[in-house]
Amino acid sequence: MTQDAQQLPGMISGGEPSATKKFDYTVIVWVVLLILLIILVANPIFQLFKESFFVSEDEAGGFTFQNYIDAFETDEYYKPMYITMMLAISVGSISLVVGAVMAWVVSRTDIPFPNLIRNGILASFVTPPFLGAIAWIFLAGQNEGWLNKWIRGLFGLSDEFYLFDIFTMKGVIFAMSLYTFPLVFIVVLAGLNNISSDVEDAANVAGGGTFHTMFSITLPLVAPSLFAGFILAALEAMILFGIPAVLAIPAGQHTMTTQLRAFMVSEDDLLGLASAYAMPMLILAVGMVWTRGIVLGRRGYATVGGKGGQRRPQKLGVWRIPIFVLCMIPLVCAIVLPAMALLTTSFMKNLGGGLVWSNLTLWNYHFILTNDAVRESIYNTIMLAIMAATGATIVAAISAFIAQRKLIRGHEYIGFMATAPIGIPGIVLAVGLFAAYTKQPFVLYGTLWIMFLAYLTKYLPLAYQTSNAGLTSIHPELEESCRIMGANRLQVFKDVTVPLFKTAVIASWILVFMPSLRELSASVLLWTTNTKVISVVIVDFYEETLLGPISALGVLLLLITLVAIAVGFRLVGRDFMRSAG
Amino acid sequence: MLKGIIAGLLAVVLLSAPAFAADDATMRAAKKEGKVTWYSSITLNIAQHICNNFNKKKMGVQCVLHRDGSGKLYRRYLQERKGGIYVADVVHTSNLGHFLNLKAKKIITPYKPAGTDNFNEKFVTKDNYWTILRAGVLMPFYNTKKIKAEDAPKTYKDFLDPKWKGKIVHSHPSYSGFVTNGMINIVNKFGWDYYKAMAKQKPKIVQSAAGGIPLVARGESWLGAGTTSYSLLKLIEKGEPLKPIVPPAGLALVTSPNGVFTKAPNPNAARVFTDYLFSMETMQLLADYFLYVGNPDVKYPKALPALKDINLMAIGGAELKKKNKPTRKMFKKLFGV
Numbered sequence: 001m002t003q004d005a006q007q008l009p010g011m012i013s014g015g016e017p018s019a020t021k022k023f024d025y026t027v028i029v030w031v032v033l034l035i036l037l038i039i040l041v042a043n044p045i046f047q048l049f050k051e052s053f054f055v056s057e058d059e060a061g062g063f064t065f066q067n068y069i070d071a072f073e074t075d076e077y078y079k080p081m082y083i084t085m086m087l088a089i090s091v092g093s094i095s096l097v098v099g100a101v102m103a104w105v106v107s108r109t110d111i112p113f114p115n116l117i118r119n120g121i122l123a124s125f126v127t128p129p130f131l132g133a134i135a136w137i138f139l140a141g142q143n144e145g146w147l148n149k150w151i152r153g154l155f156g157l158s159d160e161f162y163l164f165d166i167f168t169m170k171g172v173i174f175a176m177s178l179y180t181f182p183l184v185f186i187v188v189l190a191g192l193n194n195i196s197s198d199v200e201d202a203a204n205v206a207g208g209g210t211f212h213t214m215f216s217i218t219l220p221l222v223a224p225s226l227f228a229g230f231i232l233a234a235l236e237a238m239i240l241f242g243i244p245a246v247l248a249i250p251a252g253q254h255t256m257t258t259q260l261r262a263f264m265v266s267e268d269d270l271l272g273l274a275s276a277y278a279m280p281m282l283i284l285a286v287g288m289v290w291t292r293g294i295v296l297g298r299r300g301y302a303t304v305g306g307k308g309g310q311r312r313p314q315k316l317g318v319w320r321i322p323i324f325v326l327c328m329i330p331l332v333c334a335i336v337l338p339a340m341a342l343l344t345t346s347f348m349k350n351l352g353g354g355l356v357w358s359n360l361t362l363w364n365y366h367f368i369l370t371n372d373a374v375r376e377s378i379y380n381t382i383m384l385a386i387m388a389a390t391g392a393t394i395v396a397a398i399s400a401f402i403a404q405r406k407l408i409r410g411h412e413y414i415g416f417m418a419t420a421p422i423g424i425p426g427i428v429l430a431v432g433l434f435a436a437y438t439k440q441p442f443v444l445y446g447t448l449w450i451m452f453l454a455y456l457t458k459y460l461p462l463a464y465q466t467s468n469a470g471l472t473s474i475h476p477e478l479e480e481s482c483r484i485m486g487a488n489r490l491q492v493f494k495d496v497t498v499p500l501f502k503t504a505v506i507a508s509w510i511l512v513f514m515p516s517l518r519e520l521s522a523s524v525l526l527w528t529t530n531t532k533v534i535s536v537v538i539v540d541f542y543e544e545t546l547l548g549p550i551s552a553l554g555v556l557l558l559l560i561t562l563v564a565i566a567v568g569f570r571l572v573g574r575d576f577m578r579s580a581g
Numbered sequence: 582m583l584k585g586i587i588a589g590l591l592a593v594v595l596l597s598a599p600a601f602a603a604d605d606a607t608m609r610a611a612k613k614e615g616k617v618t619w620y621s622s623i624t625l626n627i628a629q630h631i632c633n634n635f636n637k638k639k640m641g642v643q644c645v646l647h648r649d650g651s652g653k654l655y656r657r658y659l660q661e662r663k664g665g666i667y668v669a670d671v672v673h674t675s676n677l678g679h680f681l682n683l684k685a686k687k688i689i690t691p692y693k694p695a696g697t698d699n700f701n702e703k704f705v706t707k708d709n710y711w712t713i714l715r716a717g718v719l720m721p722f723y724n725t726k727k728i729k730a731e732d733a734p735k736t737y738k739d740f741l742d743p744k745w746k747g748k749i750v751h752s753h754p755s756y757s758g759f760v761t762n763g764m765i766n767i768v769n770k771f772g773w774d775y776y777k778a779m780a781k782q783k784p785k786i787v788q789s790a791a792g793g794i795p796l797v798a799r800g801e802s803w804l805g806a807g808t809t810s811y812s813l814l815k816l817i818e819k820g821e822p823l824k825p826i827v828p829p830a831g832l833a834l835v836t837s838p839n840g841v842f843t844k845a846p847n848p849n850a851a852r853v854f855t856d857y858l859f860s861m862e863t864m865q866l867l868a869d870y871f872l873y874v875g876n877p878d879v880k881y882p883k884a885l886p887a888l889k890d891i892n893l894m895a896i897g898g899a900e901l902k903k904k905n906k907p908t909r910k911m912f913k914k915l916f917g918v
Contacts, residue, residue, distance in 0.1 A: 076913060141801040142747070143727075167785060250785040252917035262918070266755060267652040267679075268906070269659065352726065352798040352822040371629055372646060438664040446666045528661075529618060529647040529668055543650065543756065543788035544625055545795040 026408035036395065037417055040457040041424070044432030045282075051435045052275035067276035080254040081280065084238055087173060087255060092234030094177040099184025099233070100226055102327055104214060107192040108200070110313040111320065117327050118189075124334035125182040126561055128518035128535065130242025131554045133166075133175045134542065135338030137246070138345055140164035140171065146341070167251045175243050178334040180236045184229030191225025192218070200314070210314045224295050231292040235285060239425035241521035242535075246542060256281050257427050257521060264431065264525050271435060278428040286423035339558065346551035364552035373540075374553065377532040382560070384448060384533060385516035388455035393509045395456070396463035401497065404471045405479070407489070415468070422461040426521035430454055434525055446528045454522040459512040466511055470504020471497075503572055510568040517561055604695070604856070610849035612641035617850035619644060620658060622651045622674040622758060623715065623837070624791050624812055627870050634866070635857050642850045650789060651676040651758030652909075662688070662844075670851035671858075673714055673839040675758030675790075678902030680838045684710045689840040692852060694859035697875065703836070704875025711838035714858060715872040718832035718891060719763030719790070719807040726822045727803040736828045737767060740806060741778045749784035750793035750802040753918070755909045759790040759835050763807050764912070765904045766833035766894040773911060779806065780915040798823055807833075814871040814884055831892040 052068065055061025071077055102121065106114045139146050142165040151163050165171060195218065203213040219226075244255040254262065256277070263274035316323055344355055346364050353359035368374045396418060401407070403414040421429070433454055437444035444450040474497065482492045498505075520535040527536045534557050541550045611617075621628045625648045632644035649657070651674035658669055672689065674680075683689045691709040704713040721740070723733045734740050740749060754761040767775060785802055787793050791812035793805040798821040805813075810825070810832075817823050839858060845851040857863060861876065868879040873888055881887070896904075 076917075079917075137801070141799070143803070144800045249918050250787060252783070252786055254918050258918075262755070265653045265656055267656050267909075269656075269663075350798065350819065350821050351795050352724065352800060353820070367626070370633065371625070372632065373629075373648070438660065438666075440665060443664050443666060445664055446661065446668060528657075529620075529645060540649070541625070543792060545787050545789065545792035546625065547795045547799070 029402060029408055030410070033399065033414065033417060037420070040453060040460075041421055044429060044436045045424070047435035048275045048278060048282075048428070048432035051272050052279060054272050056269040056272035061272075064272075067272040070273050071276040077259065077277065080256050080259040083169070083248075083253055084256040084281075086169075087176065087244075088234040088238040090173045091176045091180055091237035092230045094173065095181040095184045095233035095237075096226060096230045098177065098330055099181040099229055100188045100222075102181075102330070103185045103188035103192055104218065105323060105327055107189055108197075108214070108218065108314050109210075109316050109320075109323075111316065111327070112324055117331070120328075120331040120335065121182045121185050123565075124179065124331060125186075126514050126565065127179065127335060127338065128242070128520070128554075128557060128561075129175070129179040129240060130246055130520055130535065130538065130542075131342070131518075131557065132179060132334065132338045133243045133246040134538075134547075134550055134554065135341040136166050136171070136175055137547075138341040139337055140166040142167070167247055169248070169251070169253065171251075172244055172247045172253075175247060176237050176240060178330065179243075180233040181330060183232040183236060184226075187229040187232065188222055188225045191222040195221050204314075210316065213314070227295050228292050231288050235288050238281070239285065239427065239521065241427055241524060242539070245539060257425070260427055260431065261524060264434070271431075274431055275435060278431050281425055282423075282428050285425050285428075289423035342551045342554045342558070345547060346555050348548060351547060364548040367549045368552050368556070371549075373532050373537055374534075376530070377534045377537045378556075378560075380448065380531055381517060381533040381535075384451055384455060385513045387448070387452050388459060388516045389509045389513035391452065391456045392459045392463040392512045393467070393505055396460060396467045396508060397501070397505055400464055400467035400471050401493065401501075404468065405476060415464070418464040419461040421457045424457070426454070426458050426519070427525065429457055430522040430525040433522075445526070446531070448531050451523055451526050451531060451533070454526060455512075455516050455519055458519070458522060459515065462515075463508040463512050466508035467501075467504055470501055470507070474500045506572050507568075510564065510572065514561060514564055514568075517564065518557065604853070607849045607852055608640070611847070611853040614847035614850040615641065616643040616645055617670045617847050617854040618647060618668055619854065620647050620649070620654045620669040620672045620674075622649065622654055624648075624789070624809070627811075627867070631858070631863055631866065634862070635854065638857075640853065642847075642853055644854065650756035651679065651761075652755050655679045658688075658842075667842070667844045667846050669842055670845035670847045671839065671841055671854055673837060673858075675835050675837040676761060676901065676905065677836065677838055677898035678905045679758070680711050680840060681898050681902045683840070684708075687843055690843040692841045692855060695856040696861070697859050699877060700859075700875035701877060711840035712859060713836045713875060714839040715811075715867050715874055716834060716836040716888070717759070717810045717872055718834055718893070719759060719766075720810040720813055720832060721807050721826040721828065722794075722797065722805045722813055722823055723826060724797050724800050724803050724822055725824050727800050730824070733824070734804065734826055737771065737775065737830055740804065741775075741782065743782075745804055746782050748803040749779075749782055749806055750796050750804070751779070751784040751786055751806040751916070752790045752793055752808065753786055753788050754912050756788040757790040758837070759809055760807065761905055761908055762835045762896065762901060763790075763833035764908055765896055765901065766831075768904075768908070769896070770830055770894065776911070776915055784916075786916055786918050794821075794823070809835075811871040814882075818871075818882070818884060827891070829892070831894040834888075834893045834895040 053063055053065070055064050055066070102117065105111050106118050111117070137145075140148065142148065142162045143159075145164060145166065147164055148162045151157070152159070152161055166175070199221070200213050200217055203217045208216065239257060241257040241261065244258050245261070248255055249258055260274055260277055263270040263277060347360050347362070348355065349359045349361035349363060399414050399418045403411050433450055434445065436442070437450050444453070478500070479492045479496055482496050487495070518535050519533070520539065523533050523536050524539060527533060534553065538550055538553055538557070541553065619628070619632065628646050628648045632646045635644045647654070647669070654672065654674055655676065658672065661668060680689065689710055693709040694712055697705055697712055704716070706712065721734070721737070734742070734745070752760045754764055764776070784806060785796065787796065790807070790809045793802065793808050794812055794816055796802045797805045798816065813823060813825055839855065841851045841855055861878065864874045864876040865879045867874050868881050871882060871885050
């Protein structure tokens with residue numbers, strides 16, 4: 001930081017003194033932001049609301065309450081809501097326990113290879129959940145799942161015996177938890193890292209053992225992080241589309257997201273019904289995010305705040321190795337086993353042929369690479385991810401800068417606006433965008449632009465938080481000194497802030513780029529013939545149960561993601577994914 | 582707009598032209614359009630195969646394939662039409678009922694593909710709004726590694742034996758026109774009680790009619806309630822441990838029409854492509870894929886039973902149109918999704 005400061009005078013030498021009286025840029029900034037917000041959030045939500053009160057027909061219909069009556073009256077549509085709530089609570093709780101315990105182990109104990117665990121969890125975070133779910137069919141299918149066959153072989157049990165059945169609600173909860181516990185882990189780890197070990201040491205000195213200290217001292221101190229983590233995981237479980245589409249539908253169960261999509265792709269025009277059905281999801285999600293904000297916003301914990309003093313690891317003693325093994329289980333389940341299952345299946349000629357030499361083939365790879373839809377989808381996916389990452393990063397960086405540096409009147413609302421979409425589930429947003437931009441005069445449907453809007457809206461909050469965190473660490477004094485020396489705001493931004501701000505910007509770019517590669521819940525409603533992306537092609541193939549080609553495509557998607565992570569590591573250093581929390 | 586009118590006029594003029602050779606003008610116009618978008622519900626590997634073959638001809642027209650289930654294709658087209666977006670040129674699904682609706686609203690336009698004069702009369706229509714591209718039957722099947730031939734179900738009712746509970750896979754009528762068609766036939770024969778009992782068997786629900794095959798091939802499920810005969814027989818040829826079941830009550834015949842959209846953005850390419858679909862080359866390709874076609878000159882694989890040797894159940898387009906929605910609704914009610 002000091003080194004940079006010394007270079008400053010040279011860097012702005014080209015700057016000229018600013019004009020005496022200048023146009024107030026505040027107005028322009030507000031107008032641009034407002035237009036953006038209207039396009040991205042307000043209009044889609046308004047159209048969603050409007051459609052829910054109209055008769056949807058292929059020819060225009062009139063005002064009605066019937067959509068709400070249909071959506072909430074019959075058991076068939078009511079049941080998915082119940083299932084979704086049940087999923088949110090179970091997945092939230094399981095993720096909370098697993099994520100929090102692992103965060104404590106990594107942060108506070110002398111566990112071997114803590115970095116391996118931490119990076120492994122971050123890696124499971126970038127694995128597409130729907131891909132994991134498909135892989136788990138190969139692993140935990142009732143009859144032919146590897147794990148069931150292995151157990152049968154081990155104990156000499158009959159073909160009828162099975163321990164796991166992935167096509168059940170338990171299977172859905174399991175698969176979801178695998179990909180949501182990292183959320184809790186990240187949040188709680190951040191919380192734990194902010195607490196000094198002094199308080200824990202005090203407890204130890206007073207005679208409390210490792211676990212007693214954890215429960216009576218550490219746990220209460222990270223309570224807000226725990227709550228936030230639970231909300232995040234529960235929310236994710238509520239709005240996930242891929243896993244229930246893969247595992248719950250075959251079991252004859254809809255969740256709200258899969259039911260919503262079923263409405264949207266029904267032969268009958270059910271846009272109104274879908275819109276009405278989306279309302280409770282929207283309200284619940286916004287409510288959950290709001291509650292989280294309130295709890296996290298409360299800063300009544302004096303010990304938390306700023307990096308605390310030293311942290312000394314608690315001794316696990318004889319439990320060291322068993323706990324390490326336990327911690328590896330979720331990682332093996334989330335990454336290692338699914339990757340293995342996809343890889344082997346992708347090389348199998350006949351699905352019923354088993355894993356023998358004569359049954360190996362490259363046919364699945366040949367199939368996907370000669371398939372027009374796949375080739376186009378690879379291009380579209382990468383294109384969209386670049387567009388979304390660039391768009392979200394630019395908007396986020398500028399808004400964060402304006403908000404942090406208090407450059408315009410009303411700057412305190414900018415943060416709210418940039419993070420407002422955080423409560424809107426991707427699939428609900430997609431229904432809104434669909435309602436808003438499939439009609440004249442703004443027909444964006446059928447182009448990559450409508451998907452770009454969806455991605456931008458969905459990931460803007462993430463980019464904003466990353467930029468904001470990055471900016472907080474840059475002292476305004478640096479900028480102010482340049483202003484004193486005569487540089488105008490733009491020059492300061494270009495020559496001082498941007499160079500210092502670069503790491504956060506790159507991190508935010510990659511943090512948007514990676515989930516964009518596998519975005520499903522919005523894409524699945526917005527794609528058209530010419531705008532397929534890899535994730536929807538996989539779901540498309542799954543509807544034909546093309547398990548071999550799916551596996552090959554999954555391997556391909558994982559490879560692309562790995563390359564993205566590797567590039568990220570090179571550019572920003574290995575810690576860049578931590579800011580995701 | 583003007584382009585559209587000219588193209589339309591051109592199309593009308595050319596409609597009266599009898600054979601491929603006379604279509605030089607269409608061909609030239611098609612080249613200018615450069616591509617044709619085909620909304621098709623035939624399984625992906627076949628649809629892609631046809632498109633790839635067409636593209637290999639280097640006629641200056643690129644085939645763009647959009648493969649999806651019959652129901653979803655129908656919704657997508659109507660949705661796009663509502664927004665004034667016209668992407669698709671040619672449409673092919675397994676739901677004749679949809680084609681009746683499309684015809685009534687003049688969304689599809691008459692076109693007689695070249696070379697169909699000698700076709701089996703059941704595959705062509707008088708008004709030429711559509712021509713049947715392929716036919717198949719909805720076939721129950723089982724995994725030969727999991728079930729011995731003597732234990733396998735022989736009739737539809739055998740599927741209701743409690744010993745198969747949780748071991749059956751069933752496809753979804755909202756997705757697959759093939760399945761909607763088959764279900765209506767089976768309900769006609771056995772009533773809805775059959776499906777009420779089937780729901781109690783807790784089958785796994787997949788989407789596409791062909792979607793059950795991989796699950797049964799893997800042995801994850803043991804029995805399929807009904808799949809497209811062509812996908813099944815092709816995979817048996819490939820060596821998957823599967824076997825069809827031919828119940829004495831008969832198999833549901835599903836004929837899948839192909840038509841041209843009135844507002845096709847590439848009307849000439851649409852006609853060139855449609856001619857290609859019904860050309861001897863594609864007809865033989867479909868036959869090799871175990872499908873029945875209208876052209877009497879194709880050679881069928883030995884393993885494919887002749888249509889006349891199968892006890893067939895069949896319904897007309899009007900019945901399909903009428904019972905389509907109630908069937909989907911009832912399925913949702915019984916099976917939950």
